Amino acid sequence: MKGLINKSYETKRVFTDFAFAFPDGEITCVLGASGVGKTTLLNILARLTEFDGELSGVPAKVGYVFQDPRLIPHLTVEENLLYAGANPEKVDTVLEKLGLSAYKNKYPSKLSGGEKQRVNLARAFLSDAELLLLDEPFAALDTALKIRLWKEFALLWEEKRPTTVLVTHDLEEAWALGHTVLVLKDGKIGYSARPKRTELPLPYGAQSAEKSAFLREILGE
Amino acid sequence: MFKRAIWKNLALTAIGIGLLVCVWVVAWVAVGNEYVVPAFSDCVKKLAKLLFTDAGFWRAFLHTFLRVLQAFVWSVALAMLVATLGYVFPAVERVFAPVVVFLRSAPVMAVLLIILVWTNAGVAPVIVAFLSLFPTLYAGVFGAISAVDKELVEMSRVYNVPVRKRIAKLYLPTIAPFFAREAGAALGFGIKLVVSAEILVRTRASLGILMQDAQIFGEMPTLFALVIVACAFGFLCDCLGGGVARLFERRGK
Numbered sequence: 203m204k205g206l207i208n209k210s211y212e213t214k215r216v217f218t219d220f221a222f223a224f225p226d227g228e229i230t231c232v233l234g235a236s237g238v239g240k241t242t243l244l245n246i247l248a249r250l251t252e253f254d255g256e257l258s259g260v261p262a263k264v265g266y267v268f269q270d271p272r273l274i275p276h277l278t279v280e281e282n283l284l285y286a287g288a289n290p291e292k293v294d295t296v297l298e299k300l301g302l303s304a305y306k307n308k309y310p311s312k313l314s315g316g317e318k319q320r321v322n323l324a325r326a327f328l329s330d331a332e333l334l335l336l337d338e339p340f341a342a343l344d345t346a347l348k349i350r351l352w353k354e355f356a357l358l359w360e361e362k363r364p365t366t367v368l369v370t371h372d373l374e375e376a377w378a379l380g381h382t383v384l385v386l387k388d389g390k391i392g393y394s395a396r397p398k399r400t401e402l403p404l405p406y407g408a409q410s411a412e413k414s415a416f417l418r419e420i421l422g423e
Numbered sequence: 424m425f426k427r428a429i430w431k432n433l434a435l436t437a438i439g440i441g442l443l444v445c446v447w448v449v450a451w452v453a454v455g456n457e458y459v460v461p462a463f464s465d466c467v468k469k470l471a472k473l474l475f476t477d478a479g480f481w482r483a484f485l486h487t488f489l490r491v492l493q494a495f496v497w498s499v500a501l502a503m504l505v506a507t508l509g510y511v512f513p514a515v516e517r518v519f520a521p522v523v524v525f526l527r528s529a530p531v532m533a534v535l536l537i538i539l540v541w542t543n544a545g546v547a548p549v550i551v552a553f554l555s556l557f558p559t560l561y562a563g564v565f566g567a568i569s570a571v572d573k574e575l576v577e578m579s580r581v582y583n584v585p586v587r588k589r590i591a592k593l594y595l596p597t598i599a600p601f602f603a604r605e606a607g608a609a610l611g612f613g614i615k616l617v618v619s620a621e622i623l624v625r626t627r628a629s630l631g632i633l634m635q636d637a638q639i640f641g642e643m644p645t646l647f648a649l650v651i652v653a654c655a656f657g658f659l660c661d662c663l664g665g666g667v668a669r670l671f672e673r674r675g676k
Contacts, residue, residue: 250581265581266581275675276596276597285579310675329582
């Protein structure tokens with residue numbers, strides 16, 4: 203999946219001839235400062251935002267894990283999943299894998315932030331997406347829950363291995379989950395790395411000379 | 424908890440009605456003239472007589488009610504259609520904006536006189552009520568549709584949710600409480616408009632003409648009893664709308 207895009211809002215130019223190529227069947231993690239255009243990039247790939255330029259190889263079936271869960275308040279967890287086109291036969295399995303079986307018939311107002319985010323994740327996976335977009339899906343969760351969700355995410359991802367773009371502020375998360383890690387800077391790819399891995403996700407806090415070198419490069423040390 | 428809230432609301436409503444009756448009784452004692460302010464007890468007796476023994480009253484009530492219903496149904500249908508079109512095509516909303524302002528500010532009784540030239544005394548109250556209810560309902564429905572969470576609409580687009588499913592599962596349940604409240608209030612407002620118009624154009628077999636005849640023949644208890652009927656109808660519609668709205672709002676909580 204690749205593209206060349208230009209995008210500006212009324213008072214701000216976000217991308218000028220921004221060229222990218224995200225490997226198919228892999229997870230690309232995108233880091234960058236606030237306002238650099240990470241969410242805009244996801245919205246362009248999800249066809250939610252208009253832009254100038256071209257995209258190629260972008261799959262039609264998209265699953266989007268929004269930063270806030272965006273669940274319909276008057277529908278139960280199961281109804282929310284079915285609303286987004288989930289296969290009813292797979293709902294129970296995915297809910298079980300994400301530890302949500304007990305919440306199937308509950309309304310979103312009865313769920314905690316972490317549980318809602320897992321439903322958000324379940325919805326994206328149950329949509330049989332060929333392109334998975336994740337916008338800081340694990341932000342605002344405590345570390346223990348975050349690491350659990352990384353594992354749950356990785357297990358589900360391995361089943362179909364959809365092309366995935368994950369936006370995050372957390373280098374640890376990007377290093378743990380991404381096959382490729384990109385840092386956006388001034389509307390361009392400022393830095394990139396491909397962490398060596400044998401498993402997904404890498405254990406939390408896994409130190410490597412590579413990660414340290416990448417961090418030093420980002421920080422300009 | 425919910426039942427307690429219902430009882431509390433009922434008790435407060437009863438206190439409000441009791442206060443109105445007290446004001447009435449005080450006014451009756453202070454004025455001391457049965458023609459200006461009749462006794463509350465006389466009006467209650469008259470009301471009971473109308474409700475339980477007077478077929479003519481029920482015929483008039485039914486005709487007035489049907490007029491209100493006709494105006495309401497047409498207003499709802501058109502308000503839904505135009506509001507939906509306005510939501511999908513913003514140009515439609517802009518085109519209708521001055522029409523709605525005109526209908527809102529048009530003097531109802533003057534419009535009634537014009538309509539009476541074109542139609543008859545049976546139809547004119549329906550049209551006048553329609554012209555007054557439509558802008559209110561349109562604004563309510565348009566506001567409710569526009570208030571549907573944009574993020575949920577975006578989510579639906581991303582997941583390619585079919586339009587029919589979006590309407591059934593997202594839009595209708597979201598606007599239902601707003602609509603129920605607006606509809607209840609509109610029905611109550613509708614009877615006020617229809618009865619006023621019936622009085623002005625002397626519509627046959629109507630609550631309006633019964634009221635006017637009662638006033639002409641000095642039957643003040645009958646006139647007050649008929650006013651109570653109209654007020655009670657409006658009050659019931661309002662309560663019904665609010666009750667239905669609360670039922671919708673409870674879902675998901």
